[in-house]
Amino acid sequence: MLLACLVGLKLAAQSGDPLISALLGSWKLNVATSKLPGPPPQSSVGRIERTDDGFFKHIQDEVDAQGKAVHYETSAKLDGKDYPTQGSQPPVTRAYKRVDDRTLEVTVKRDGNIIAVIGWALSPDGKSLTAAVGSQTIQIYEKQ
Numbered sequence: 001m002l003l004a005c006l007v008g009l010k011l012a013a014q015s016g017d018p019l020i021s022a023l024l025g026s027w028k029l030n031v032a033t034s035k036l037p038g039p040p041p042q043s044s045v046g047r048i049e050r051t052d053d054g055f056f057k058h059i060q061d062e063v064d065a066q067g068k069a070v071h072y073e074t075s076a077k078l079d080g081k082d083y084p085t086q087g088s089q090p091p092v093t094r095a096y097k098r099v100d101d102r103t104l105e106v107t108v109k110r111d112g113n114i115i116a117v118i119g120w121a122l123s124p125d126g127k128s129l130t131a132a133v134g135s136q137t138i139q140i141y142e143k144q
C-alpha cells in the first residue's frame with residue numbers, strides 16, 4: 001500500500017502543471033487566421049516540452065518574410081520570474097505567469113524594460129492557441 005502511494009505521489013509530481021501539460025507538443029502558426037502587422041513569416045512553429053527539473057521549455061522556430069531563420073528557446077516555470085531566452089538577439093528575458101486554467105501571460109523584457117506582454121489563450125478543445133499582443137497582433141497556432 002505504501003509503495004502504491006509513493007508511486008502515485010511521484011507520478012503526480014512528474015505530471016506538472018495541467019496548463020503546461022495541455023500545451024505540450026508542437027504548434028504551427030495559421031497565417032490565414034492570424035492578424036499580423038506587416039508581412040507574415042513564411043513559417044512559425046512553437047514547441048513546448050517538459051524538462052526533468054520541473055521546468056518547461058518553449059522553443060520557437062520561424063522563417064521570416066525575407067527567408068531568415070530564427071530560433072530561440074526559454075526554459076522557465078509559471079512563476080512570473082524572468083528567464084533568459086537563448087538565441088534572441090538582442091538578448092531578452094521572458095516571464096511566464098498563469099492567469100487561469102487556459103490562459104497565461106508572457107512578459108518579454110530587454111535590459112529590464114518590458115517590450116511586450118503576450119497573452120496566450122488555449123481553446124476549450126485544446127486544438128488552438130491564440131497569442132495576442134494587444135489588438136494589433138493576434139497569432140493563431142494550431143496543435144500538430
